[in-house]
Every structure is written in C-alpha cells, then in structure tokens.
Amino acid sequence: MAIKTVSIVGLGALGILYGHHLSKEMPKKNVRIIADTARIKRYVQDGVYCNGERCDFHYVTPEEICEPADLMIFTVKFSGLEDAIEAVKNQIGKQTIIISALNGITSEAIIGEAYGKDKVLYCVAQGMDAVKEENKLTYEHMGMLCFGEREPGLVSEKVQQVADFFEKMKVPYEIDTDMYKRQWGKFMLNVGVNQTVAVYKSNYGEIQRKGHAREMMISAMREVIVLSEKEGIHLTERDLDYWLSVLDTLSPEGKPSMAQDIEARRYSEVELFAGTILKLGEKYGVPTLVNKELYDRIKLLESQYICN
Known part of the structure; x- marks a missing residue:
C-alpha cells in the first residue's frame, strides 16, 4: 500500500515543520492538520508561519468524518497526548500506520494501547x-526522522512503506533496526540538553563549548547510561559521543523546546526527563544527583510564574 x-x-515545532x-509536496487536502474549532479559527486568523512563509494548511476537526489516514503523525507535547489520542480517532483505520x-x-x-501496537512504529526526531x-517557526536544520519496529533486527512492510513515502516526499529519514535503544539515546540527549539549556536560560551554543554547562549536561546524560544498563538497554560512552556529535550539528543560536517554554513562562516537560530519571534511580537504588x-x-x- x-x-x-x-x-x-499538534502544531508545535515538529508539526509545523x-x-x-508535506503540504508543498502533496495535494493540500491529502495533508490534514487535526485541531479543534477554536484552534483552527486562531490558526486561520493569525496564520502559522515557517521560515517566514505562511503555511497553507488543510484543517480538520476531530468530529469530521473522513477516510482514515494512511499515515498518522503525533507531534503534540506529552502532556497533550491523551487528548490527541481521542482527537484522531476518526483518522485511524485498519491500514493506518502511526508514528x-x-x-x-x-x-x-500509550498510543498502541489505544489503537493497537501493530499500527505503531517507533520513531525519533533528531x-x-x-x-x-x-x-x-524558524529553523536552519530540518533534521531527520529515524523509525523502525519495536523489535530489533526487523524491517517490516510498514517500515518500508514509510521509507518509500519519505523518499518520495524528500523528508530526511533513517531506518533503525534497534529503535528502542535509539529512543533511549535520544532520551539521554534530551535529559542533558533540554534541561541544561533551560536552567542556563541560554542556547545550544552554551553547551557546544567547554564550560560548566556542558559538564552538567554530560553528567546528566551519564546518569541515563547507568540506568539504561539496569533497564537492559546498554547505552555506552560511544552512544554518548554519537549524540554529542548530533548536538554539534545544531545552530548555536537555536534552543530546545524546554528552554523556549521557560522563556515563555509555560510549564515544561521536566517530569518526562528528570522526573523519569529520579523515579528510575529510586527504583534501582542509583544516585541521580545531577x-x-x-x-x-x-x-x-x-x-x-505565579509569584511574578
């Protein structure tokens, strides 16, 4: 198929990008942005912009009945996942692939529990x-989507379908046959980068150069390596070096979403990062001081936020 x-x-950074x-590579109506009526009204009225260009999106409400999508992409924040799962129920059919x-x-x-694990491919945006x-939204580097099945060593028909589609659509991608380890690697990067830049109220440049911020970031990432051993994932210093090399490709003036949240006085995903690490540290009796x-x-x- x-x-x-x-x-x-989800029209955050990834959703917009x-x-x-895709809206420039495909017929407009073949790319659906799922949002409630109030959000759609705001998007249409104020516009949504990507690198200075107004996006010409086809919006669809959760209630609208339509043919199921061939590919469903979740780009919400974790705090909005439950609502997003409910919002897309009319988009999911027997053949829908979800990333x-x-x-x-x-x-x-979580998505697999709602719509079937067989529909879900594991994915990392990096x-x-x-x-x-x-x-x-402004960006210099589009990055890529890495995806694959949960079970290692398998390139399934669904994986190949998505790869063929991304190839045709000129979306940078990589198939990974050990996606759960890749996810833990990206998680390690997020734990270090997102939180450190947020605390320092800075940008990628702050942690790309030597100094206390970079040391703090790497120390936080090494706590993830220790916990990954306990979870059977087995991240190593080689994985840390790989993700640091990914970090080095980013624009020094850019910044992760958590730093942008703190600047805008929005509540962050700290529970998803340090919160998860602290719970795993307690579970295994591993110190997680950083x-x-x-x-x-x-x-x-x-x-x-409340005080000021």
Whole structure:
C-alpha cells in the first residue's frame, strides 16, 4: 500500500515543520492538520508561519468524518497526548500506520494501547534546531526522522512503506533496526540538553563549548547510561559521543523546546526527563544527583510564574 494521505496532530515545532514541508509536496487536502474549532479559527486568523512563509494548511476537526489516514503523525507535547489520542480517532483505520515524534520513551506504548501496537512504529526526531515563537517557526536544520519496529533486527512492510513515502516526499529519514535503544539515546540527549539549556536560560551554543554547562549536561546524560544498563538497554560512552556529535550539528543560536517554554513562562516537560530519571534511580537504588539538581532548579523557575 502506498501512503497517499497524512494526518498530523499538534502544531508545535515538529508539526509545523513537517506539515509545511508535506503540504508543498502533496495535494493540500491529502495533508490534514487535526485541531479543534477554536484552534483552527486562531490558526486561520493569525496564520502559522515557517521560515517566514505562511503555511497553507488543510484543517480538520476531530468530529469530521473522513477516510482514515494512511499515515498518522503525533507531534503534540506529552502532556497533550491523551487528548490527541481521542482527537484522531476518526483518522485511524485498519491500514493506518502511526508514528510518534514525541520526546520520551513511552508514547508509542500509550498510543498502541489505544489503537493497537501493530499500527505503531517507533520513531525519533533528531537534528532539528527550530525555534518557535508564538505562531512563527524558524529553523536552519530540518533534521531527520529515524523509525523502525519495536523489535530489533526487523524491517517490516510498514517500515518500508514509510521509507518509500519519505523518499518520495524528500523528508530526511533513517531506518533503525534497534529503535528502542535509539529512543533511549535520544532520551539521554534530551535529559542533558533540554534541561541544561533551560536552567542556563541560554542556547545550544552554551553547551557546544567547554564550560560548566556542558559538564552538567554530560553528567546528566551519564546518569541515563547507568540506568539504561539496569533497564537492559546498554547505552555506552560511544552512544554518548554519537549524540554529542548530533548536538554539534545544531545552530548555536537555536534552543530546545524546554528552554523556549521557560522563556515563555509555560510549564515544561521536566517530569518526562528528570522526573523519569529520579523515579528510575529510586527504583534501582542509583544516585541521580545531577538530574535532581536540574529538576529542582526547573521547578523553582516554574514556581516563580505565579509569584511574578
């Protein structure tokens, strides 16, 4: 089956980036942006922009009945996943393939519980340096989507279908036959990068150069390596070096979503990162002092939203 229709839920950085790209490569109505009526009204009125260009999106409400999508892409934040799963129920059919570009290591399992694990491919978005301010997204590097089956060593028909589609649509991608380890690697990067840049209220440049911020980031990532051993994932220093090399490709002026959230006085995904590490540390009796410091400092910043 060739993929001809795509639905996207979540117009954050990834949703805008991939929605805008695909809408220029496909018939407009074949790329559906799923959003409620109030959001659609705001998007249409204010516009949504990608690198200075107004996006010409085809919006569909959750209630609208239509043919199921061939490919369903989740690009919401983790806090919005439950609502997103409900919002896309009219987009999911027997043949729909689902990928989730969310941070963390749990969204695929949650989506699979709702719509069937057989529909879900594991996915990691990496190498994108986008900055989103209100309704405007800017980026230099598009990055790529890495995806594959949960079970290692398998390139299934679904994986090949998505690869063929991305190839045709000029979407940078990579098939990975050990996706769960790749997810843990990206999680390790997020734990280090997102939280450190947020705490330092800075950008990628701050952690690309030598200094205390970079040391803190790497120390937080090494706590993930220790816990990955306990979970049977077995990340190593080689994996850390790989993800640091990915970090080096990003624009120094860019910044991760958590830093953008703190700047905008929005509540962050700290529970998804340090929160997860602290729970795993407690579970296995492993010290996680750096992530505890990052957790406390981010929570302190968030506590000041109400006070100021």
